[in-house]
Amino acid sequence: MRIDIGNGIDIIGDIHACFEEFMELLKKLGYKENQNGLYIHPDGRKFVSLGDVMSRGPESIKCMLFFLDHVEAGLSYMIDSNHGWKIARWLDGRNVELRHGDELVEKEFYEFEKKNGVQKTKDIKERLKNLLMNAPSHYIFTHKAVDKVVCAHAGIRDDFIGKENKRIKDFCRYGDVAGMDEKGKPIRKDWFLQHQGDLCIVWGHDPKPEPLIVNNSINIDQGLVFGGKLTAYRYPENTFEFVHAIKNYSGKVEDNPLNKKD
Numbered sequence: 001m002r003i004d005i006g007n008g009i010d011i012i013g014d015i016h017a018c019f020e021e022f023m024e025l026l027k028k029l030g031y032k033e034n035q036n037g038l039y040i041h042p043d044g045r046k047f048v049s050l051g052d053v054m055s056r057g058p059e060s061i062k063c064m065l066f067f068l069d070h071v072e073a074g075l076s077y078m079i080d081s082n083h084g085w086k087i088a089r090w091l092d093g094r095n096v097e098l099r100h101g102d103e104l105v106e107k108e109f110y111e112f113e114k115k116n117g118v119q120k121t122k123d124i125k126e127r128l129k130n131l132l133m134n135a136p137s138h139y140i141f142t143h144k145a146v147d148k149v150v151c152a153h154a155g156i157r158d159d160f161i162g163k164e165n166k167r168i169k170d171f172c173r174y175g176d177v178a179g180m181d182e183k184g185k186p187i188r189k190d191w192f193l194q195h196q197g198d199l200c201i202v203w204g205h206d207p208k209p210e211p212l213i214v215n216n217s218i219n220i221d222q223g224l225v226f227g228g229k230l231t232a233y234r235y236p237e238n239t240f241e242f243v244h245a246i247k248n249y250s251g252k253v254e255d256n257p258l259n260k261k262d
């Protein structure tokens, strides 16, 4: 799970099937489409997804196939996430309940199969299942063999970094969840308050109106699918790039995490 930073990385927050905004961000970051439809940076930079590229928004399949192609071509990285893990299990034929926008992925596949046929759909589902199933809980990016940046979807505890097991996978997918509230929403504990040292942890999952920087941790989920924005954190430059949502795809105002006060 350790990768050299190479010519620089662009870490992208939760896309949630908002393909158009994602394309706009990649172009803004300087990636150019080649004749094979792959987005390549002239300086050799690579982009990293913090997971949750699908669900809730309009174009889950497009987003997933984009990462499938770019991860396979060695141009991009993607880590595990809560929606990613749910869809992986669904693609694996396990008995899962699709909700919180995951049901939209199933709908998209229904239309996709009508258009592209049973065999092509089956092949693509198999490849996507493998991509999502094998996504690591976190990546550690290094420079001259020194750990510099950790990417984890919902965060990570310092003593979990560089290790992998079921508990760590769950922590990176859901964060430090201390049960559910009366509305069935997870009660989240702020793991980043305990983070110490110079290693920078970049995470998403929990939408904040602006990047939240605490103790060398950076949240870059700015609630794109809820009408917020998509964020890229560039390393080693230590700068941000943003693209605003075309609209609020999630609808309900009362559920909008960008409106919550905490």
Ligand SMILES: [Mn+2]
Pocket (backbone or CB within 6 Å): 052, 081, 082, 083, 153, 204, 205, 206
């Ligand atoms: Mn998430």
